[in-house]
Amino acid sequence: MIKAIIWLHFLRLWRYRYSFLNMVLSNAMWVLLLILGVLLFVPRSQLPYALKSAYWTIACWSVISSFSSLVGGWTNFFISLGMVEEHILRGISPFLVISGRLLTASLVSAITIAFMGALIQSLFSIPLFEVEPGIALFSLIIVSAESLLYGLLISAISMRSTISENFLEILNFAVIGILIVPISVIPEQLRILYLSIPYVAPAYILKAASGSEPPGFLGIGVMISVIETVAFLLIAFLAVRAAESHIRRNGTRAIGFY
Amino acid sequence: MSLASLFKSGIFLDLYFVKNNRANLIAFLLWPYLMLILILGAGFLFGSTQSFRSNVGEDVDPIVFFVSSTLIASASLSVMWDVGGAVLFHRWAGTLPYVLLAPYRTSVILVMAYIPRYILWSFIQLAEFLPPLILRKGIYALIIDLPILSVSLIVGMLPLLGFSAIFASILLVTKEESNILSWLNPIILILSGAFYPSYLFPLWARIISQALPTTHTFELARLTALISAPGVREVILIIGILLGMSFLYNALSYTMIGKAEEKALGSGSI
Numbered sequence: 001m002i003k004a005i006i007w008l009h010f011l012r013l014w015r016y017r018y019s020f021l022n023m024v025l026s027n028a029m030w031v032l033l034l035i036l037g038v039l040l041f042v043p044r045s046q047l048p049y050a051l052k053s054a055y056w057t058i059a060c061w062s063v064i065s066s067f068s069s070l071v072g073g074w075t076n077f078f079i080s081l082g083m084v085e086e087h088i089l090r091g092i093s094p095f096l097v098i099s100g101r102l103l104t105a106s107l108v109s110a111i112t113i114a115f116m117g118a119l120i121q122s123l124f125s126i127p128l129f130e131v132e133p134g135i136a137l138f139s140l141i142i143v144s145a146e147s148l149l150y151g152l153l154i155s156a157i158s159m160r161s162t163i164s165e166n167f168l169e170i171l172n173f174a175v176i177g178i179l180i181v182p183i184s185v186i187p188e189q190l191r192i193l194y195l196s197i198p199y200v201a202p203a204y205i206l207k208a209a210s211g212s213e214p215p216g217f218l219g220i221g222v223m224i225s226v227i228e229t230v231a232f233l234l235i236a237f238l239a240v241r242a243a244e245s246h247i248r249r250n251g252t253r254a255i256g257f258y
Numbered sequence: 259m260s261l262a263s264l265f266k267s268g269i270f271l272d273l274y275f276v277k278n279n280r281a282n283l284i285a286f287l288l289w290p291y292l293m294l295i296l297i298l299g300a301g302f303l304f305g306s307t308q309s310f311r312s313n314v315g316e317d318v319d320p321i322v323f324f325v326s327s328t329l330i331a332s333a334s335l336s337v338m339w340d341v342g343g344a345v346l347f348h349r350w351a352g353t354l355p356y357v358l359l360a361p362y363r364t365s366v367i368l369v370m371a372y373i374p375r376y377i378l379w380s381f382i383q384l385a386e387f388l389p390p391l392i393l394r395k396g397i398y399a400l401i402i403d404l405p406i407l408s409v410s411l412i413v414g415m416l417p418l419l420g421f422s423a424i425f426a427s428i429l430l431v432t433k434e435e436s437n438i439l440s441w442l443n444p445i446i447l448i449l450s451g452a453f454y455p456s457y458l459f460p461l462w463a464r465i466i467s468q469a470l471p472t473t474h475t476f477e478l479a480r481l482t483a484l485i486s487a488p489g490v491r492e493v494i495l496i497i498g499i500l501l502g503m504s505f506l507y508n509a510l511s512y513t514m515i516g517k518a519e520e521k522a523l524g525s526g527s528i
Contacts, residue, residue: 018438022440022441025441026437026440028441032444033448034297037327038301041310041320042304043309049304050304050305054304166281169285170288173292185303
């Protein structure tokens with residue numbers, strides 16, 4: 001069954017290859033547009049630090065945004081095709097099929113981050129990929145897991161109630177505003193609280209791995225990230241179970257996103 | 259059906275869209291501010307007003323600079339999506355054959371039905387941005403900024419309508435289904451110097467940017483960001499360039515979209 005789900009998502013990825021390229025290109029271009037605006041404020045001497053910090057924050061946000069829209073948003077399509085009932089009748093959890101979007105979201109995020117980095121690096125001649133690979137990978141895995149679970153959570157909610165895609169986009173955008181704040185500007189006594197906001201700890205770890213944040217809170221950041229991921233897992237699991245039980249008793253109403 | 263009916267249907271289309279999509283309306287009002295807050299917030303976190311002035315090379319107020327840039331960016335995106343992307347949206351919805359077979363030419367329908375939307379929304383956004391402008395410049399925001407920004411929105415729209423209709427004609431002929439405008443639009447904004455002045459770009463990018471109508475609209479709107487009042491001569495010169503471009507792009511788009519329609523109707527593959 002897992003093999004079939006993986007095959008399905010790879011097949012769709014190939015069928016919609018131009019959409020896939022569009023997503024990568026458009027994400028990178030929007031990011032470049034915003035980064036250019038921010039860089040106008042930065043003195044030349046501070047450019048390497050600011051660029052690294054902004055780039056890795058946006059890389060992190062790009063994962064969050066891709067996962068929540070490609071996993072959560074795909075639910076709309078899945079519900080409207082009547083696929084939820086079809087899968088339940090065959091004893092397959094529809095959420096397992098939706099989780100397969102992990103493949104699409106991971107590929108879109110990875111290629112966007114690489115393309116965006118190469119583009120900005122060539123424009124400003126500042127090395128962006130000089131990072132601690134192990135720490136950066138850990139952070140990206142955590143942020144992907146949290147985003148996938150968040151995507152599943154909103155999928156589960158959208159099976160029972162409407163979810164405004166506009167508000168999800170606004171929420172996604174608000175996340176970048178929180179992530180971009182350097183930990184050094186947060187008062188010392190509030191730093192752990194700041195790291196406890198969802199996604200902030202893995203984003204901090206990623207920035208620390210790139211050298212754009214002091215590594216003083218790495219240990220605490222790792223701990224908070226793991227606890228948060230487990231909490232996301234529990235919440236998503238409960239929401240998915242409740243949605244499945246609700247669908248079995250009441251059927252699916254084609255609500256989803258609008 | 260008269261042209262006035264097309265115009266009227268454009269007005270009602272939008273009013274009912276807003277009535278039935280309140281979330282969309284709130285999102286529409288919030289987005290420009292979110293973009294502005296992100297750029298200004300991150301900018302002030304990593305840098306300062308002094309560095310901004312030194313990088314731009316002019317004595318400008320960064321807040322007014324980005325308010326006018328964000329306003330024009332939103333308005334330009336709206337034209338490019340709603341006129342350039344209309345062929346895509348109709349194709350996705352399956353309504354493209356009806357638009358092509360309607361008594362009016364597609365270009366006329368796209369433009370006439372779109373103008374009310376543009377005027378309504380761009381001026382709502384201008385009103386939305388007035389408070390920060392008044393906070394920064396006081397009464398001068400109403401005497402200088404408001405007229406210049408209004409003129410930028412209206413005169414800037416004229417060449418952009420034709421420019422976007424050229425994209426519509428290309429999309430009509432190529433039968434492209436994927437959303438290529440999603441990455442083409444930000445590239446156009448980047449090259450137009452939306453948030454980073456085009457005169458700071460390398461030569462090749464500056465040449466392209468001069469051919470884009472949006473570049474001159476941004477320049478016109480950003481005259482308001484100058485600490486000293488902008489010169490009338492400068493304003494008139496940019497308006498002249500935009501009017502010249504309007505003639506060029508609209509004539510070109512009228513011919514191109516006509517040929518594209520003929521081809522689409524002739525081949526039957528719409």
